[in-house]
Amino acid sequence: MTRYFRQWWEFFIEEDALFDDYRLFCDMGSTKLEKVNGRLAVMAKCFADYQKIEVSEGLKDMVAEAEEKIARCT
Numbered sequence: 001m002t003r004y005f006r007q008w009w010e011f012f013i014e015e016d017a018l019f020d021d022y023r024l025f026c027d028m029g030s031t032k033l034e035k036v037n038g039r040l041a042v043m044a045k046c047f048a049d050y051q052k053i054e055v056s057e058g059l060k061d062m063v064a065e066a067e068e069k070i071a072r073c074t
Contacts (some may be wrong), residue, residue, distance in 0.1 A: 008050050020069045039074045041066035 014021055025038035041062040048055045055063050 003030050003042075008047060011050060012043070016046050016050075018042050018049075020064075022046075024070060024073055035064055038066045038069065042070075 012022075022039055022042040025035045025042065027035075029035060030039075041059065044059045045063050045066075061062055
């Protein structure tokens, strides 16, 4: 199990374009809940894409909110 998580993590930080979105939530004040939720949302989206599954219902709103913030920043 740990091996599979590591494979995904390496893909995320080395190959996935979503890592740039993740980094948008890593600047000053990165311990604020909004920033933490943004990073979690990007990771959830990447993980779901990597596994070819849907983002879980509990995270869909968070992912949508993060996508809106990313769109405003780009």
